Amino acid sequence: MKVLVVGSGGREHAIVWKLRQSSHVDKIYCAPGNGGTAHIAQNIDIKDHEIDQLLTFAKENEIDLTVVGPEVSLVMGIVDLFQENGLKVFGPNKKCAQLEGSKNFTKKFLIRNNIPTAPYVEVRDIKTAKEKLENFGYPVVIKADGLAAGKGVVIAENQEQAHKALEDMIVSRKFGEAGDNVIIEGFLTGKEASILCFVDGNTMVPMESAQDYKKIFENDLGPNTGGMGSYSPNFLYETTYKKEVEEKILKPMLEGFKKEKLDFKGILFIGLMLTEEGTQVLELNVRFGDPETQSILMRLETDLVEIMESICEGNLENMNIKWNDKQAVCVVISSGGYPELYEKNKVIEGLENVDEDVVVFHAGTKLEDEKVLTNGGRVLGVTALGNTTEEARKKIYKEIEKIRFDEMYYRKDIAQDSNY
Numbered sequence: 001m002k003v004l005v006v007g008s009g010g011r012e013h014a015i016v017w018k019l020r021q022s023s024h025v026d027k028i029y030c031a032p033g034n035g036g037t038a039h040i041a042q043n044i045d046i047k048d049h050e051i052d053q054l055l056t057f058a059k060e061n062e063i064d065l066t067v068v069g070p071e072v073s074l075v076m077g078i079v080d081l082f083q084e085n086g087l088k089v090f091g092p093n094k095k096c097a098q099l100e101g102s103k104n105f106t107k108k109f110l111i112r113n114n115i116p117t118a119p120y121v122e123v124r125d126i127k128t129a130k131e132k133l134e135n136f137g138y139p140v141v142i143k144a145d146g147l148a149a150g151k152g153v154v155i156a157e158n159q160e161q162a163h164k165a166l167e168d169m170i171v172s173r174k175f176g177e178a179g180d181n182v183i184i185e186g187f188l189t190g191k192e193a194s195i196l197c198f199v200d201g202n203t204m205v206p207m208e209s210a211q212d213y214k215k216i217f218e219n220d221l222g223p224n225t226g227g228m229g230s231y232s233p234n235f236l237y238e239t240t241y242k243k244e245v246e247e248k249i250l251k252p253m254l255e256g257f258k259k260e261k262l263d264f265k266g267i268l269f270i271g272l273m274l275t276e277e278g279t280q281v282l283e284l285n286v287r288f289g290d291p292e293t294q295s296i297l298m299r300l301e302t303d304l305v306e307i308m309e310s311i312c313e314g315n316l317e318n319m320n321i322k323w324n325d326k327q328a329v330c331v332v333i334s335s336g337g338y339p340e341l342y343e344k345n346k347v348i349e350g351l352e353n354v355d356e357d358v359v360v361f362h363a364g365t366k367l368e369d370e371k372v373l374t375n376g377g378r379v380l381g382v383t384a385l386g387n388t389t390e391e392a393r394k395k396i397y398k399e400i401e402k403i404r405f406d407e408m409y410y411r412k413d414i415a416q417d418s419n420y
Helices: 010-019 051-060 071-076 078-084 094-101 103-112 126-133 159-171 235-259 292-299 304-312 389-400
Strands: 002-007 027-032 065-068 120-123 140-144 153-156 182-186 191-200 204-206 215-217 221-224 229-232 265-275 278-285 327-335 358-362 365-368 371-374 378-386
Touching: 002 010, 002 051, 010 027, 010 292, 010 304, 010 358, 010 378, 027 051, 051 071, 051 078, 065 078, 065 304, 071 078, 071 094, 078 094, 094 103, 094 265, 094 278, 103 120, 103 182, 103 278, 120 126, 126 159, 126 182, 140 159, 153 159, 153 221, 159 182, 191 235, 191 292, 191 304, 204 235, 229 292, 229 389, 235 265, 235 278, 265 304, 292 327, 292 358, 292 378, 327 389, 358 389, 378 389
Parallel strands: 002 027, 002 065
Antiparallel strands: 120 182, 140 153, 140 182, 191 204, 191 265, 215 221, 229 327, 265 278, 327 378, 358 378, 365 371
């Protein structure tokens, strides 16, 4: 079969890497892809938001399955468009994609279905925002309602920081239309966990647990990023919270989908805060998370194509999904200055010297004159398996020393608190 993967990040490289292991797949295209996918798929020069051009390509090349990586395409309605044209596509439809496209939509869904989440208010003008802010203590969470590439969340430690965040979003329009509505949300204290689930509308099957690291600096300091690393499984979740999450979050989530006629088919990402009072939902995404996917797919043993097809056909309950019992770690290497200003087009050296049992997933890279260049904020995701997370992380940090580009940056504490 011929498969088209939509997207250009580390998540998409990991998906392509996993799909290539399937005996069902003869050819993989990646649109637009990156410097890493270029070696294991055929990159196509179509951006992920150019959904009409993607449809034309899929028709002309008789694509058997399209796998949608990024949230932008899903929120735009690529799944609806492909299905209307008789094409098989993996991902939730436009109605379901609102669960990521609008934080307000998600909060209302969670509250209606008695799924635990932090208290919040939605505001649209700066005067009301500052007034409503007084109802919250500090720290407080300020979120742009719409898509902001993982950067539209500010944890304000005091009134000055909160006012600046509100003014950036509402007045200065830092995140454009994403800030048309702004969420002010109570701050939760605890440990984060990421649960990704396969969903076919009738059945929800959680994948192995993971944890990612949102902050740019060690010890979880500095501004939020799209994610600076991850590991799987999440020890705290597995030992203490797993049963509670299945009963109080996953079960009512699926029931809520059915009750509200959200025919959700694809990947549901649930960002959790594991607190002393219980588990709370931080966010919902409607696709594979990045960089959790890099760690989780390293551990998946079942054919990913077979899982995706079972979801498209509504037969997920018949799948027996198997996982490797080793631990996986992913460390993200970013461009200096990320998540703020950074330069592109730095030559990346040393990739050919990395050991074979360590996988380097490309994110912000491109191939030019047979050289791999930086092309984004998060550049590479160096990923490995180990009998323990400590074994995996030591392996990764040793191999990272072989990789070089000007002003490269990475956190040195990924997974050191994993307890595995």
